[in-house]
Amino acid sequence: MPKGSNQKFKLYRLAQIMQEQTDDEHYITMPEIMDGLAKYDVTADRKSVYNDLRDLSVLGIDVEGEPVGNRYHYHVVNRAFELPELKLLVDAIQSSKFITEKKSNALIKKLETLVSKYDAQKLQRQVFVSGRIKTMNESIYYTVDAIHKAISENKKIKFQYYQWNVKKEMELRHNGAWYHISPWGLSWDDENYYLVGYDSDAEQIKHYRVDKMLHIKLSNESRDGKEHFKKLDMADYAKKSFGMFGGKEQTVKLLVKNSLAGVIIDRFGKNVMLIPTDDEHFTVNVDVHVSRQFLGWVFSLGEDIKIVGPDEVVDEMKKEINRIINQYKYDS
Missing domain, CATH: 3.30.70 (Alpha-Beta Plaits)
Known part of the structure; x- marks a missing residue:
């Protein structure tokens, strides 16, 4: 029998159909699978699709078939995340003040792709982000990434730090002077994200709200303060502060x-x-x-x-x- 059309996309589309349309409570039959592939202009004979369903396990997608009447019903089992786990992640994202409303919604949208369209609706009903007090610093992701990079490369960082004035305007502290700090860790406390670092000029450990840090960049200088952090338990330190x-x-x-x-x-x-x-x-x-x-x-x-x-x-x-x-x- 000749091969169908768009065969190079078949396994990808089959995985997409199974992950989007099935879960522990929702099944799909072989005719429905064939119709689903046809919507993507992918045609194939049943025998090859049976083989492809088995091959999906190589991609980490386990599919089970159960006989119901005179037909088999297929669904995905053992997903990377269970629905209660994703709800927990959604709640954590929602309640995080340091993640902007825009980024919160984008992250939750990505989490929805990890479950079927039916379970995605259950996650959507969990979303009540609008109106919450959230940071307005959209660059926080990149700030956190830069801090981790500096820590892994044992480098100091430079950044500017701001506060809000009575006109609700962002106002750089210390007249826009650059802070030159040795980063040693990040701490989440009282709904905010903090950099814990060493200020060489003041010769002491200091904390900085990550969402109030601007224009962060790595320095060429190696970090100071190792002796202060060598025996420091970050969780214990946060508990005391x-x-x-x-x-x-x-x-x-x-x-x-x-x-x-x-x-x-x-x-x-x-x-x-x-x-x-x-x-x-x-x-x-x-x-x-x-x-x-x-x-x-x-x-x-x-x-x-x-x-x-x-x-x-x-x-x-x-x-x-x-x-x-x-x-x-x-x-x-």
Whole structure:
């Protein structure tokens, strides 16, 4: 029997049809497969299509056929991603402030191609991106890629850094001066993406919001600060920093009501020791970078938590409380 037309596209189109039109709940028959190929101007005899369905496994596409009545129904099994996994990725993309709305929708659209058109509709119903607070820096993908490249090549990076002014305009910080930083890692904290790097001039570790970095480029200079990061656990470092704000690292003793045990574990992990003091309270020692953001976190939990040591941190909290009181005093 002579070969059909457009044979060089047959396997590709067959894979496309099977992946788009079938899943664990949706099947396709051989006549429907033949009709699908015909829509792409691909003709073939049934025997060759049977062989091609088996050959798809070489491409990582497993197809099963099940007898239903006097016909076989075919569908793709064992996809690279299960639907619940893709929904999880969609939710992560949606909730990421550092990914723009445009990029979020583009990424989700690409994820939809990994499932059938039926499951793609289920992913679409998960999408509620419009109206969310998102970064407006479209270059963030390329910024992150440049940071990873600099880390792998052991190079410093140069970039400009901006902030928003009261006119809602992007305003370069330090009059547009270039920051020259040794990148050592990226951290996702409080819905934002941060570069963690070493500032050689200040001789200290600093953090920078990735979505506020502009015109990034690699330097010819090798990175500094290796001794500071050699023993640094990035996850542990992020846990100690509230909102990625720096501060003196100290062990702080907290007196906490039992009802907040979950809050403490969620923030500092299950390895912290909760030491009972009475039937209603426990103490816990936590390593943190003491900053106004940390004090604000303690303050937000109200009367159920109290800093009890060291004295200098207790004094810092008292000063912060007095500052707030003075800020909200009524004029006499």
